[in-house]
Structure formats: structure tokens, C-alpha cells
């Protein structure tokens with residue numbers, strides 16, 4: 531393990547919102563391993579990736595609470611770093627109930643911003659943002675100057691939340707960075723159903739020996755493996771006060787782009803050739819908010835921090851299958 535990284539995190543007080551979810555829990559495990567004092571807050575919402583099993587063995591304090599209403603002052607007092615991962619992440623969910631969506635992704639963000647102003651004025655913030663609000667790309671790869679054209683309510687609320695956080699840097703000088711993530715995958719992803727990326731349900735079906743569905747098939751994705759995403763969040767926090775980083779939103783991609791059909795074949799190959807899939811038309815209710823092909827131009831973040839993904843797609847798929855096969859009962 532990198533000694534500078536360990537020295538940076540040892541004894542740091544860190545709050546991870548959404549800490550029982552997929553990416554938040556991965557961060558909790560990594561931070562605890564680096565010697566940070568970690569508190570996770572999570573509302574354990576049933577439709578997202580929250581899972582108590584995600585924090586098994588992490589050795590972090592989990593506060594069950596909702597950032598829309600919980601008393602935030604005492605939670606944020608004295609923290610050195612906030613990893614802000616809590617969100618309503620469902621695109622269809624945001625369309626169905628945009629008021630609940632914006633309450634979490636934007637209004638509650640302002641509550642957090644204000645609590646930090648009062649009780650943690652020097653804390654660094656890394657905010658989990660999304661590529662979703664670029665909408666259907668007008669060019670590939672997508673860099674940070676690509677127009678923002680949210681295709682759904684969730685894209686609007688996530689963009690608003692990100693902008694409130696970046697304002698804190700522009701107005702008050704707080705070290706804040708936002709990472710606009712591509713589709714992420716790996717251990718602790720929700721695989722029970724298709725609510726958290728298509729790959730979740732694909733993994734489940736392959737492990738259970740059932741066929742999975744590929745909707746469309748030609749769309750490109752640059753999947754990011756969870757360990758690389760965790761590494762990017764740590765790097766963003768470590769560099770958050772550098773002029774090249776502070777107040778900026780960066781795209782974060784992953785593996786070189788592959789079509790969904792290619793991904794399906796590679797998932798089966800990673801499962802020792804076992805598995806099958808059916809190609810279906812994109813469902814009519816989802817088609818209007820589909821973004822087509824996406825892959826990130828994340829050269830800005832790489833240049834600013836030295837980060838680069840380390841886990842290739844085939845290896846990431848293989849590791850994911852091994853991980854879930856041993857813990858299926860906790861995730862289905």
C-alpha cells in the first residue's frame with residue numbers, strides 16, 4: 531500500500547453519506563483499512579443499493595438516518611473529509627416521483643452544504659456526480675465541456691446537487707471536487723434486479739444459470755470497476771486543495787468502450803463460457819430517457835491526479851462473479 535496515502539488518511543475523520551450503498555461501502559472499507567475514523571450515514575432506502583451486508587467487516591460506525599431530515603450538525607462537526615455518495619439514483623424512479631428525487635439529490639444537498647458551513651468549515655468534499663446529465667451524447671468521447679442536456683428528472687436533480695457543492699468552492703474557497711461517474715460495477719452492486727445498471731441483473735442471471743436480456747446491444751459503455759472508482763475518490767480528496775482540482779467537476783470513465791453485446795459475451799467468457807442471453811428491443815417506457823452510447827474523456831482527471839484505472843474489464847467481471855457466487859444469499 532502506498533505510504534503517502536496511508537499517512538494522509540491515518541486518523542482522518544471521514545463521513546460517507548450513502549455509506550451502506552454500493553460505492554459508499556467500498557469507500558468505507560478502503561478508508562477503514564487506511565486507518566481513517568469513518569462514519570457512514572444511510573437511510574437504507576429499499577429501492578437503491580443499500581445493504582447491511584455491504585459493511586460487514588468494515589469496522590465503521592453506521593448511522594441510520596436520512597439526510598433530508600436528520601440532525602446533521604453533530605454528524606459533520608469536526609470532519610476532515612466528506613464523501614457524498616447518498617442519492618436517489620433510479621432514472622425511472624426520478625421520472626415517477628421527481629419531488630422525492632429532487633428532495634434527496636438537491637434540497638438535502640443544500641442542507642448538507644449549510645451544515646458543513648457551520649460545523650466543518652475546512653472539510654474537503656468529494657461529491658459523487660454522474661454522466662447522466664450530459665444526456666444523449668452529441669460527440670464521443672464526452673469531455674467536461676460537452677453540453678448538459680439532462681434526459682430525465684434524475685439528471686436535473688443530480689446536476690443541481692453538483693452545482694450547489696461546486697459553488698462552495700467558488701464562493702467560500704472550500705476544497706470541493708465532483709466526479710461525474712460512468713456506469714460502475716463490481717462487488718456490492720445491487721444484483722437483485724435491474725435497478726442498479728443492467729450489469730447487476732446480468733451477473734445474477736449468469737450465476738443462477740438463467741438467460742439474461744440485452745436491450746439493444748450496439749450501445750457503447752466504458753464500465754468502471756469499483757476498486758478503480760474508490761481509488762479515484764481517494765485521489766480526489768487527497769488532491770482536493772490543489773488549484774488544478776479544487777472546484778472542478780471531472781468525468782470518470784473506466785475500461786475502453788465496449789458494446790453491450792460485447793460485454794454480454796465477455797461476461798459469459800468470464801464465467802468459463804457458461805451462460806446465455808437474449809437480445810430484446812429497448813423497452814418502450816425506457817426508450818425516451820435512454821442515452822444511447824457513452825464513453826468518457828477523463829484525461830483531465832488523469833492529468834490532475836495521476837489516476838488511471840487498473841482493473842481490466844475481463845478481470846473485473848471475473849472478480850465480480852467470484853465475489854457474488856460466495857455471497858449470493860445476501861444479494862438476491
Ligand SMILES: NC(=O)c1ccc[n+]([C@@H]2O[C@H](COP(=O)([O-])OP(=O)(O)OC[C@H]3O[C@@H](n4cnc5c(N)ncnc54)[C@H](O)[C@@H]3O)[C@@H](O)[C@H]2O)c1
Nearest residue numbers: 548551552553573574575578579580596597616617658714
Ligand atoms: N453506480 C454507478 O454506476 C453510478 C453512476 C453514476 C453516478 N453514481 C453516483 O454515485 C453515488 C453512489 O451510487 P451507488 O451506485 O453507490 O448507489 P447506491 O444506491 O448503492 O448508494 C446510495 C446510497 O445512498 C442512500 N441514500 C439515498 N438517499 C438517502 C438519504 N436521503 N439519506 C441517506 N442515505 C440515502 C441509499 O440508501 C444507498 O445506500 C450516487 O450519488 C450516484 O448518483 C453512481
